[in-house]
Amino acid sequence: MEKRILIIGASGQIGNELTMYLRNMYSNQNVIASDIREASSIVMESGPFEILDAMNAKAIEEIVTNYKITDVYLMAAMLSATAEKYPIKGWDLNMTSLFNVLNLAKDKKIEKVFWPSSIAVFGPTTPKINTPQHTIMEPATVYGISKQTGERWCEYYHKRYGVDVRSIRYPGLISYKTPPGGGTTDYAIEIFHKAIENKKYTCFLNAQTALPMMFMDDAINATVNIMLAPPQKIKIRNAYNLAALSFNPQELAASIQKHIPDFTINYKPDFRQAIADSWPASIDDAVARKDWGWQHTIDLDKMTKIMIDNLK
Numbered sequence: 001m002e003k004r005i006l007i008i009g010a011s012g013q014i015g016n017e018l019t020m021y022l023r024n025m026y027s028n029q030n031v032i033a034s035d036i037r038e039a040s041s042i043v044m045e046s047g048p049f050e051i052l053d054a055m056n057a058k059a060i061e062e063i064v065t066n067y068k069i070t071d072v073y074l075m076a077a078m079l080s081a082t083a084e085k086y087p088i089k090g091w092d093l094n095m096t097s098l099f100n101v102l103n104l105a106k107d108k109k110i111e112k113v114f115w116p117s118s119i120a121v122f123g124p125t126t127p128k129i130n131t132p133q134h135t136i137m138e139p140a141t142v143y144g145i146s147k148q149t150g151e152r153w154c155e156y157y158h159k160r161y162g163v164d165v166r167s168i169r170y171p172g173l174i175s176y177k178t179p180p181g182g183g184t185t186d187y188a189i190e191i192f193h194k195a196i197e198n199k200k201y202t203c204f205l206n207a208q209t210a211l212p213m214m215f216m217d218d219a220i221n222a223t224v225n226i227m228l229a230p231p232q233k234i235k236i237r238n239a240y241n242l243a244a245l246s247f248n249p250q251e252l253a254a255s256i257q258k259h260i261p262d263f264t265i266n267y268k269p270d271f272r273q274a275i276a277d278s279w280p281a282s283i284d285d286a287v288a289r290k291d292w293g294w295q296h297t298i299d300l301d302k303m304t305k306i307m308i309d310n311l312k
């Protein structure tokens with residue numbers, strides 16, 4: 001049967017690029033973009049777009065029926081920093097949207113679901129370096145709690161109802177096409193904009209805060225490839241660890257200085273420091289590499305060059 005894909009959250013940092021990638025793969029008409037607000041002009045003009053509130057189960061079902069959707073990518077979420085400001089709203093959005101989509105799959109109205117998890121599922125008691133796939137998970141943020149709970153529900157729906165749901169724990173994602181939306185790892189994008197605009201940046205994390213990160217192209221490849229893998233290869237139905245880079249603000253600044261030698265950075269940590277301190281510094285993703293062949297291609301200096309070349 002032909003694939004018909006619905007992206008929920010197509011205006012966001014990942015949704016925007018994922019939509020265009022999938023339209024390229026499956027043709028524009030077969031990839032329906034949706035979001036609560038209009039998307040970038042390239043998404044709006046290249047194929048179908050629907051205004052859709054991810055909290056509205058009936059509205060999602062209508063679109064699924066009207067377009068004969070087979071696969072849903074649920075990319076709408078409230079990220080870590082914003083969810084700390086609006087805890088109940090963050091919890092509601094992140095959980096309700098997931099149930100809305102999982103229930104459609106349980107009722108056999110769609111075939112396959114992609115739902116993003118995050119390194120935020122880990123907490124201060126988790127081993128910080130090379131965090132294993134299976135380990136202590138006591139998240140300290142609302143976003144992390146919602147992602148960890150979501151993972152449990154994904155696995156439950158798979159085991160109990162046979163739902164084909166697939167997920168990865170994204171690290172901080174770095175891209176230049178669409179701004180990020182309220183995460184703790186956003187500094188690693190802001191820094192490029194400021195370096196190009198005025199050659200200085202005040203970072204909201206301290207110099208030594210190492211976090212797992214990845215360039216967007218690698219993240220899109222991972223997302224598409226986990227969805228293409230035969231079901232028997234997807235042995236983990238909560239979410240896979242996924243890694244590419246690990247660096248701290250000082251190391252990122254040094255990489256930028258190779259292109260902009262007079263760039264300077266100073267540090268003024270805010271409430272996001274505590275969130276970052278509760279997360280891993282690096283991730284062990286051996287299981288994803290073994291199960292479905294994940295591999296990254298972009299290292300720190302390559303990413304820095306791509307960001308600077310494109311933002312200039």
Ligand code: AKB
Pocket residue numbers: 079080081117118119120143170171172173182183184185186
């Ligand atoms: C955030 O910082 O909240 C996100 C994430 C790591 O999931 N980028």
